[in-house]
Amino acid sequence: xxxxxxxxxxxxxxxxxxxxxxxxxxxxxxxxxxxxxxxxxxxxxxxxxxxxxxxxxxxxxxxxxxxxxxxxxxxxxxxxxxxxxxxxxxxxxxxxxxxxxxxxxxxxxxxxxxxxxxxxxxxxxxxxxxxxxxxxxxxxxxxxxxxxxxxxxxxxxxxxxxxxxxxxxxxxxxxxxxxxxxxxxxxxxxxxxxxxxxxxxxxxxxxxxxxxxxxxxxxxxxxxxxxxxxxxxxxxxxxxxxxxxxxxxxxxxxxxxxxxxxxxxxxxxxxxxxxxxxxxxxxxxxxxxxxxxxxxxxxxxxxxxxxxxxxxxxxxxxxxxxxxxxxxxxxxxxxxxxxxxxxxxxxxxxxxxxxxxxxxxxxxxxxxxxxxxxxxxxxxxxxxxxxxxxxxxxxxxxxxxxxxxxxxxxxxxxxxxxxxxxxxxxxxxxxxxxxxxxxxxxxxxxxxxxxxxxxxxxxxxxxxxxxxxxxxxxxxxxxxxxxxxxxxxxxxxxxxxxxxxxxxxxxxxxxxxxxxxxxxxxxxxxxxxxxxxxxxxxxxxxxxxxxxxxxxxxxxxxxxxxxxxxxxxxxxxxxxxxxxxxxxxxxxxxxxxxxxxxx
Numbered sequence: 254x255x256x257x258x259x260x261x262x263x264x265x266x267x268x269x270x271x272x273x274x275x276x277x278x279x280x281x282x283x284x285x286x287x288x289x290x291x292x293x294x295x296x297x298x299x300x301x302x303x304x305x306x307x308x309x310x311x312x313x314x315x316x317x318x319x320x321x322x323x324x325x326x327x328x329x330x331x332x333x334x335x336x337x338x339x340x341x342x343x344x345x346x347x348x349x350x351x352x353x354x355x356x357x358x359x360x361x362x363x364x365x366x367x368x369x370x371x372x373x374x375x376x377x378x379x380x381x382x383x384x385x386x387x388x389x390x391x392x393x394x395x396x397x398x399x400x401x402x403x404x405x406x407x408x409x410x411x412x413x414x415x416x417x418x419x420x421x422x423x424x425x426x427x428x429x430x431x432x433x434x435x436x437x438x439x440x441x442x443x444x445x446x447x448x449x450x451x452x453x454x455x456x457x458x459x460x461x462x463x464x465x466x467x468x469x470x471x472x473x474x475x476x477x478x479x480x481x482x483x484x485x486x487x488x489x490x491x492x493x494x495x496x497x498x499x500x501x502x503x504x505x506x507x508x509x510x511x512x513x514x515x516x517x518x519x520x521x522x523x524x525x526x527x528x529x530x531x532x533x534x535x536x537x538x539x540x541x542x543x544x545x546x547x548x549x550x551x552x553x554x555x556x557x558x559x560x561x562x563x564x565x566x567x568x569x570x571x572x573x574x575x576x577x578x579x580x581x582x583x584x585x586x587x588x589x590x591x592x593x594x595x596x597x598x599x600x601x602x603x604x605x606x607x608x609x610x611x612x613x614x615x616x617x618x619x620x621x622x623x624x625x626x627x628x629x630x631x632x633x634x635x636x637x638x639x640x641x642x643x644x645x646x647x648x649x650x651x652x653x654x655x656x657x658x659x660x661x662x663x664x665x666x667x668x669x670x671x672x673x674x675x676x677x678x679x680x681x682x683x684x685x686x687x688x689x690x691x692x693x694x695x696x697x698x699x700x701x702x703x704x705x706x707x708x709x710x711x712x713x714x715x716x717x718x719x720x721x722x723x724x725x726x727x728x729x730x731x732x733x734x735x736x737x738x739x740x741x742x743x744x745x746x747x748x749x750x751x752x753x754x755x756x757x758x759x760x761x762x763x764x765x766x767x768x769x770x771x772x773x774x775x776x777x778x779x780x781x782x783x784x785x786x787x788x789x790x791x792x793x794x795x796x797x798x799x800x801x802x803x804x805x806x807x808x809x810x811x812x813x814x815x816x817x818x819x820x821x822x823x824x825x826x827x828x829x830x831x832x833x834x835x836x837x838x839x840x841x842x843x844x845x846x847x848x849x850x851x852x
């Protein structure tokens with residue numbers, strides 16, 4: 254049961270609200286159409302129900318508002334706009350990523366592809382799909398969590414009649430299992446033909462809430478559907494007789510052999526055709542173009558039933574079964590409200606992030622470009638000479654603010670949140686990108702691992718290229734390798750984390766990469782200016798003093814590691830990175846807390 258009570262959008266300046274005190278319900282086991290002209294507030298009403306739009310009112314999904322439901326993706330399936338996903342991602346990878354977000358097994362993706370009839374397109378890119386196939390992918394995404402309620406915004410827009418019939422058949426099959434379906438449309442005939450109940454709105458206000466049959470009888474014009482091989486002659490006959498009798502009759506030629514006659518009935522049209530000897534193949538009274546309600550598609554309904562019976566995950570909400578009162582029962586709805594808490598973001602963040610990263614060729618392409626650029630830069634520096642070995646292996650000339658590997662790590666970090674804001678895969682569940690500590694931790698961990706892997710590949714490739722071209726001439730066995738390795742790792746991880754946090758704060762991958770570049774360009778000169786000059790109180794002998802204060806005595810060799818770490822931290826670039834990460838982390842926390850105030 255979906256109950257929308259008093260939905261009112263936040264009005265714009267000197268303008269009425271798009272939705273004004275809208276109240277209705279969508280019952281389980283029924284398909285409900287929200288009907289209205291373009292601009293009447295249908296989409297805004299759906300966004301208010303999903304708490305994606307500021308305003309007043311409340312929507313109850315089986316007795317609870319969305320923010321009181323532990324796993325919204327398992328309660329409500331949503332289709333708003335186009336398929337939310339990167340066009341370069343395959344259909345199967347997109348659904349597997351959303352399975353991790355909803356906390357359901359990855360095998361559910363293949364099952365839903367079978368349900369919507371596109372199992373053969375699982376390896377196709379999202380950007381290469383037709384409109385009809387995109388709608389099927391969107392429906393599969395909405396059904397992944399086996400939700401009780403479906404909210405669909407203009408699901409049949411632009412589809413062919415055959416695709417529309419399949420779509421509404423699948424929705425009716427979901428409703429026949431006890432689910433509630435609500436879809437928006439601006440076509441009154443489509444609403445009367447495909448829904449059990451029609452909720453009409455105009456300028457954001459409720460106009461009528463009727464059964465589909467009552468809606469068709471009272472809101473659509475009755476007509477006589479005629480099919481004849483002599484359509485033009487019959488139209489002329491009916492027009493002349495109507496003028497002679499002074500009756501208001503409208504005759505519309507639907508095609509070469511079909512007529513729609515408004516303002517008359519079958520008896521009058523049939524008698525006129527008989528008197529003038531016009532052959533008629535079909536003669537029927539209809540209400541508008543409503544016709545009969547769309548019957549469920551047999552294979553879609555059976556597949557949905559099988560999927561529900563065999564693939565519901567442990568702990569997930571099953572489809573409701575009718576209780577003694579004829580309404581679906583749900584043990585979770587009887588749980589005390591204080592025991593329910595909202596879970597934002599993916600339920601399996603690490604798996605979700607890994608699937609997001611490797612779902613496209615971006616990491617491979619970025620790594621390839623970085624390695625090639627680093628090798629070329631390293632060869633040019635070695636040929637010119639007078640470049641320290643550490644900078645030679647890192648391919649870091651003095652003129653560049655950062656080496657190619659650091660820029661590549663920063664780019665991978667910036668894409669962590671930037672791609673989600675550009676292609677919001679989680680928008681249907683909870684806002685644009687839900688801020689959750691587990692999601693942030695997964696992104697930081699995965700990006701750090703990618704940065705270290707990228708740095709290792711760059712150093713290995715540079716060393717191999719230098720040994721191959723110059724026969725190990727520029728390379729010498731290092732006397733101290735721990736401190737440079739720690740500096741290199743810290744630089745790459747710091748750039749990757751700066752990209753992650755900046756893209757999360759500014760909601761853009763470009764802004765994330767710009768924040769990475771701002772560290773050496775803007776922050777490092779300020780830090781270098783603050784650290785220049787000798788210190789009045791040097792920190793020599795810090796290692797022995799710390800060893801004396803600790804409960805566990807570490808070996809004297811550890812002092813060398815501590816001094817190396819301190820030497821790394823006192824470098825201007827390291828200090829600037831630490832300061833920048835602290836500022837970005839505080840900004841991320843502030844924006845995340847601010848976005849949760851209204852919840």
